[in-house]
Amino acid sequence: MKIIHVADFHLGASPIKLxxxxxxxRKKEIIDNFxxxxxxxxxxxxxxxxxxxxxxxxxxxxxxxxxxxxxxxEEAKDISFFYLRGNHDEGVFDNEALPENxxxxxxxxxxxxxxxxxxxxxxxxxxxxxxxxxxxxxxLDPLKINIVVLHGNLIxxxxxxxxxxNIKNLENKNIDYLAxxxxxxxxxxxxxxxxxxxxxxxxxGRGFDEAEEIVYRLKNVTSSEKVKDKxxxxxxxxxxxxxxxxxxxxxxxxxxxxxxxxxxxxxKLVRINESFESDKEYYKxxxxxxxxxxxxxxxxxxxxxxxNLRIDLTGSKSENEALSVIKDMVADAKEKMPCISAIDIVRxxxxxxxxxxxxxxxxxxxxxxxxxxxxxxxxxxxxxxxxASDYLxxxxxxxxxxxxxxxxxxxxxxxxxxxxTGLKVFKxxxxxx
Ligand SMILES: [Mn+2]
Numbered sequence: 376m377k378i379i380h381v382a383d384f385h386l387g388a389s390p391i392k393l394x395x396x397x398x399x400x401r402k403k404e405i406i407d408n409f410x411x412x413x414x415x416x417x418x419x420x421x422x423x424x425x426x427x428x429x430x431x432x433x434x435x436x437x438x439x440x441x442x443x444x445x446x447x448x449e450e451a452k453d454i455s456f457f458y459l460r461g462n463h464d465e466g467v468f469d470n471e472a473l474p475e476n477x478x479x480x481x482x483x484x485x486x487x488x489x490x491x492x493x494x495x496x497x498x499x500x501x502x503x504x505x506x507x508x509x510x511x512x513x514x515l516d517p518l519k520i521n522i523v524v525l526h527g528n529l530i531x532x533x534x535x536x537x538x539x540x541n542i543k544n545l546e547n548k549n550i551d552y553l554a555x556x557x558x559x560x561x562x563x564x565x566x567x568x569x570x571x572x573x574x575x576x577x578x579x580g581r582g583f584d585e586a587e588e589i590v591y592r593l594k595n596v597t598s599s600e601k602v603k604d605k606x607x608x609x610x611x612x613x614x615x616x617x618x619x620x621x622x623x624x625x626x627x628x629x630x631x632x633x634x635x636x637x638x639x640x641x642x643k644l645v646r647i648n649e650s651f652e653s654d655k656e657y658y659k660x661x662x663x664x665x666x667x668x669x670x671x672x673x674x675x676x677x678x679x680x681x682x683n684l685r686i687d688l689t690g691s692k693s694e695n696e697a698l699s700v701i702k703d704m705v706a707d708a709k710e711k712m713p714c715i716s717a718i719d720i721v722r723x724x725x726x727x728x729x730x731x732x733x734x735x736x737x738x739x740x741x742x743x744x745x746x747x748x749x750x751x752x753x754x755x756x757x758x759x760x761x762x763a764s765d766y767l768x769x770x771x772x773x774x775x776x777x778x779x780x781x782x783x784x785x786x787x788x789x790x791x792x793x794x795x796t797g798l799k800v801f802k803x804x805x806x807x808x
Contacts, residue, residue: 376491378423378522379416380671381661382556383577384409385463385783387440388432390581391633393750404678405579406440412578412661412676413451421663423490424454426567427556427575428461428500428526436467449474457492458499458601461526461556462538480524485512489519494666498524501538508540515549520666522550523571526556529572536695538558542566552671559585561658561673573671575661580681582723587682591644591704593690593727642696644686644704679749681720688757689727694736697729701740705747718752728760761798 388407390401415473416424431441445468448456458481460467468479480486482500489495495515499508508525515521523545527538534541538557545553546567555574561576659677664670686704691697701723717722723740725733737753745751766777776797785788 376494376666379421379661380425380554380575380580380664382427382446382575383559384802385429385432386583387436407577410447413447416454424456425554426458427522427554429556431464432778434465440713441707445474448477455497459524459526460500462501494520496522510544513548517549520551521549521554523550524554551669567692573662576658579677580659586623586681586683588685592645592647592687594640594645595640596643642700644700679719682715683722683724683727685724687727688725688729691729693731694733697736698739705744718749721748722752722754724754726734726756728758730760733757737786757798761795763794
């Protein structure tokens, strides 16, 4: 039997700042996700769906949304839904008529559901005013497949908050799978020799705090290309002769023929982290747990992905150069990261230290890429790098400061740091005058 484990839909929550029509669209598609999930379950023969809390964003969701969810559940008669309410949606659906295939959990005791012979789902909601979960009532038959549902922080040690779950208290309780909600980033691990746990994460990211980060740094890259057309290549060779370009032409002799290779060195943005390469590894979606194999599989399911492309521009010489390497990088990204597409939500964060003014950079990057994605923004976290040699001859307090540091500090790294810090202070004081 296959079971979906999903959590943290936060239905009804506001997505990131968008224009009015896009905001409506985004809100709608976050709610549509649940219907898409039901369709997925039907297509894949899934018989049960566990919702591990924060299904709704608030304790009193809009009647229209709540009603629609109930109708969608009722229509999917062949699937049983097990909804454990979290800290955001505490008490939702209490004292309401529910579809027969929708089951809620309680705060007071562990609720048990035997969903098929030998397969048990149980769970307990967060109890008010208590430090951590109380697992005294958790008695599981070692001969059954036991799935436990909880919403809170998995910790090692003494619980402090009411939603703290001490993993030690769950050891040797015959748990096969612990389906967790609350933490929006997907993660998984083991409880003991028998059981494992997983946070499915939220199904759809809303803000950039839930973005996948990709980090780029500026590096000198030497690339060589073979020049195919001989005539053409000689013409090109003639052109580059005497120019100040770093391009060089090498003649390579092989047994049969001569080919020309052009080598050029250019600054390029190179990706630093390799956390994910494909759609599947992207962390927004749900788990499918198979009670027969006791294996879980993650399914990436979000409609739009949120990316923060952090670009370190240290080493760039001008706004124009910065713009050109960013242009190359985004063109490259389409090839190298097919997971970023036009429907996604993308932020470019510009970081690092440069020694030029970058007042128009943000607008120019927005102009280049603004309409390529569902939403695009640029955040500038660049800082100005001060060049000590500019002040070395100055008959001023700053000049005196630089000369003193140059004479008395040998360590280059230390010197740079002191000069930079000092100049920042001087510049700030200058500005106040
Ligand atoms: Mn929560």
